Amino acid sequence: MIIFIHRRDLRVQDLAAFEYIVRTNQPSIHLFILDPFLLRKNRANEHSGRNFLLHLTALKQAYEKWKHPFYILYGSPADIIAEVLDHTSAGEVVAHRDVTPYGKQRDRELKKVVEGKGARWTLLLDHLLMDPADFQSYAHRTEPYKVFTPFFNKWSAYMHTYTPAPYTTHIRHLHPASFHVHDARLHAYEMPEALEQTLKQMEPEAVRLQPEERLTTFLDEALLHYEQRRDRYGHEEATSGISRHLNVGALSIREVYQQMMEYPAHSVWRRQLAWRDFYLYQAMLDPFYFEYEKHYDLEQLSDHHFQAWATAQTGIPIIDAAMTQLNETGEMPNRLRMITAMFFTKNLLCPFPLGETYFRYKLADYDNTLNRGGWLWSSSLGYDASPYFRVMNPVSQSQKFDPDGRYLRKWLPHLAALPDRDIHLPQPRAIVDLKNSRARAIEVYKGILSKAKSNPEQENR
Numbered sequence: 001m002i003i004f005i006h007r008r009d010l011r012v013q014d015l016a017a018f019e020y021i022v023r024t025n026q027p028s029i030h031l032f033i034l035d036p037f038l039l040r041k042n043r044a045n046e047h048s049g050r051n052f053l054l055h056l057t058a059l060k061q062a063y064e065k066w067k068h069p070f071y072i073l074y075g076s077p078a079d080i081i082a083e084v085l086d087h088t089s090a091g092e093v094v095a096h097r098d099v100t101p102y103g104k105q106r107d108r109e110l111k112k113v114v115e116g117k118g119a120r121w122t123l124l125l126d127h128l129l130m131d132p133a134d135f136q137s138y139a140h141r142t143e144p145y146k147v148f149t150p151f152f153n154k155w156s157a158y159m160h161t162y163t164p165a166p167y168t169t170h171i172r173h174l175h176p177a178s179f180h181v182h183d184a185r186l187h188a189y190e191m192p193e194a195l196e197q198t199l200k201q202m203e204p205e206a207v208r209l210q211p212e213e214r215l216t217t218f219l220d221e222a223l224l225h226y227e228q229r230r231d232r233y234g235h236e237e238a239t240s241g242i243s244r245h246l247n248v249g250a251l252s253i254r255e256v257y258q259q260m261m262e263y264p265a266h267s268v269w270r271r272q273l274a275w276r277d278f279y280l281y282q283a284m285l286d287p288f289y290f291e292y293e294k295h296y297d298l299e300q301l302s303d304h305h306f307q308a309w310a311t312a313q314t315g316i317p318i319i320d321a322a323m324t325q326l327n328e329t330g331e332m333p334n335r336l337r338m339i340t341a342m343f344f345t346k347n348l349l350c351p352f353p354l355g356e357t358y359f360r361y362k363l364a365d366y367d368n369t370l371n372r373g374g375w376l377w378s379s380s381l382g383y384d385a386s387p388y389f390r391v392m393n394p395v396s397q398s399q400k401f402d403p404d405g406r407y408l409r410k411w412l413p414h415l416a417a418l419p420d421r422d423i424h425l426p427q428p429r430a431i432v433d434l435k436n437s438r439a440r441a442i443e444v445y446k447g448i449l450s451k452a453k454s455n456p457e458q459e460n461r
């Protein structure tokens with residue numbers, strides 16, 4: 001018997017693990033462990049936590065539909081797996097590989113516990129389009145690519161040869177197994193009443209999620225115009241909006257890729273999927289990926305303006321509109337993520353990890369690896385990042401990508417009456433002068449980069 005632990009793979013078809021289990025022809029117990037560590041700081045009530053719990057509710061509904069038992073337990077993953085192994089005859093525990101520092105540490109502990117009980121611990125790759133190890137050998141490389149364009153060229157050739165087909169295994173092909181969760185010791189790992197209620201209340205919304213429909217609608221109706229419209233954030237539906245489903249695994253990346261390839265005008269959007277693979281690949285192969293800040297002296301930066309930025313009180317309309325959208329809905333279009341992150345790190349001289357952490361709670365589509373990639377790029381502190389002397393001007397960005405101020409009027413109704421000519425301009429109460437702060441940022445970041453304690457980019461190239 002196999003125990004399968006769902007993590008960021010909240011769906012019931014096209015999973016590497018299902019394919020693996022069906023080949024072993026063994027019954028399987030499927031469970032999800034709600035880890036209190038990942039729900040700390042009221043995460044369940046933030047957009048990122050809610051998006052995850054919503055999809056977990058949808059997963060529970062899918063299991064109910066297919067009548068395969070599914071257990072949601074609450075507590076330390078290592079403790080829970082030890083108990084489940086003690087209560088079942090399972091000889092193997094299977095999960096998909098995680099790339100974050102916490103995920104890797106958790107999996108080391110799980111491996112120890114599982115092997116300590118005489119069972120087998122199996123980790124499978126599921127959430128990238130390509131297998132990084134395989135890709136490295138295809139590219140004849142020992143070090144990971146650090147620059148996107150050469151990576152993308154090789155990735156394109158690789159994908160052409162090894163097009164990732166979705167797995168055809170579905171939950172209905174597996175043999176369900178169950179165990180007695182009400183045993184006194186396992187009872188301790190039942191979900192707290194409040195969380196159970198939260199999931200219950202999410203049921204009607206979970207039914208309406210339908211990630212596949214969202215993908216199909218985008219491909220049918222918006223893919224053709226993606227290149228022209230993707231930065232026009234005043235126009236909704238210009239981008240796919242699939243990230244909130246993709247990052248929790250409710251959509252399979254292989255399925256997305258296969259469907260996209262059926263449309264001739266896919267090249268620009270495909271490149272975005274390559275950025276996703278690029279960051280995930282870096283996170284797996286570059287030991288510095290999650291600790292870039294340790295290599296720089298960020299002492300000249302401060303959290304002085306953090307509150308004003310986070311609460312949309314900077315007096316720069318495009319920043320305040322974007323932060324209002326984020327705080328209210330958990331969404332923010334890509335161009336606005338770049339602009340707000342660059343404004344935060346450059347004009348406001350705030351350290352990027354502070355903004356990165358804020359996005360962690362607020363973004364519905366939060367993904368540790370992609371969020372870090374975006375913040376490293378915007379702060380000019382990662383590899384292949386925006387150059388330190390490039391500081392986007394929020395006003396000209398706003399004039400260029402939202403010329404009629406439609407987005408600003410939606411999120412900042414108190415400015416709605418202003419004419420198009422004025423609506424983009426800093427308010428009299430603006431907390432920084434854009435020109436002076438830009439000049440200061442260039443000077444400060446030049447210093448930070450030249451005095452890097454050790455240069456991860458060089459060391460690791």
Ligand SMILES: Cc1cc2nc3c(=O)[nH]c(=O)nc-3n(C[C@H](O)[C@H](O)[C@H](O)COP(=O)(O)OP(=O)(O)OC[C@H]3O[C@@H](n4cnc5c(N)ncnc54)[C@H](O)[C@@H]3O)c2cc1C
Binds near residue numbers: 239244273279338
């Ligand atoms: C500071 C900052 C923080 C970010 N944090 C996150 C995050 O936490 N989670 C997240 O999914 N994305 C993040 N991004 C990347 C990007 O903004 C989102 O992926 C995109 O806005 C999602 O919208 P969409 O699904 O409509 O994308 P589309 O434009 O339809 O693109 C399709 C898919 O391609 C991938 N993609 C698109 N742009 C990027 C990019 N720049 N980098 C990596 N992958 C990309 C995503 O998986 C996306 O769903 C961040 C970017 C920045 C600048």
